[in-house]
Amino acid sequence: MVKHNNVVPNIHCHKKYHSSTRGPLKVKLALNQAPRKKARRLARAKKAAAAFPAPVQKLRPIVHCQTQRYSAKTRLGRGFTLEELKAAKLGAKYARTIGIAVDHRRINKSEESLELNTNRLKTYMASLVILKKGQDGSSMSQFKGVVQPIDRTPSPIEMQDVTDDLKSFKAFTTMRLAKQETKVAGYRVSVINRKDKK
Secondary structure, three states: OOOOOOOOOOOOOOOOOOHHHHHHOOOOOOOOHHHHHHHHHHHHHHHHHHHHHOOOOOOOOEEEHHHHHHOOOOOOOOEOOOOHHHOOOOHHHHHHHOOEEOOOOOOOOOOOHHHHHHHHHHHHHHHHHOOOOOOOOOOOOOOOOOOOOOOOOOOOOOOOOHHHHHOOOOOOHHHHHHHHHHHHHHHHHHHHHHHHHH
């Protein structure tokens, strides 16, 4: 039994790595990590060679993260909406053939996101080179990495001129007084109402 301020025993002695009725051990060892790493690398290279000269990755839209906590952050989404493609004068079927990811389930909830991703599509189309049948693209180099990555350079901080009013302003005192005012505001209103009734 536990005495004083010691940890309650919580060791797990019931892991069934092997069972007497089922025969051998059921523990799997991952001793093939190095060859699997090599196999993945070769598969990536094979996929890139098959897609040459087109980039391996597709163009993806900029979307906001979910929930109120993360909604200020942006990331690359699954695919462009049908509305965004229509605004950029593209069809969904054709867009998929030229390296644009399409997500028919996503919808635009704001004009800003629609405009941002439409401009993203237009920029991509402006720099896109489509080879005709029989044209040789061996002189071209394949683009590697994320197509049009999100620009995350921080915006410069603009400093405000420090004036005498700013120097004399007492932030803590102002906040404390405002907090106190809100605390007694209801009481003051009730006192005024009582006086009016008399």
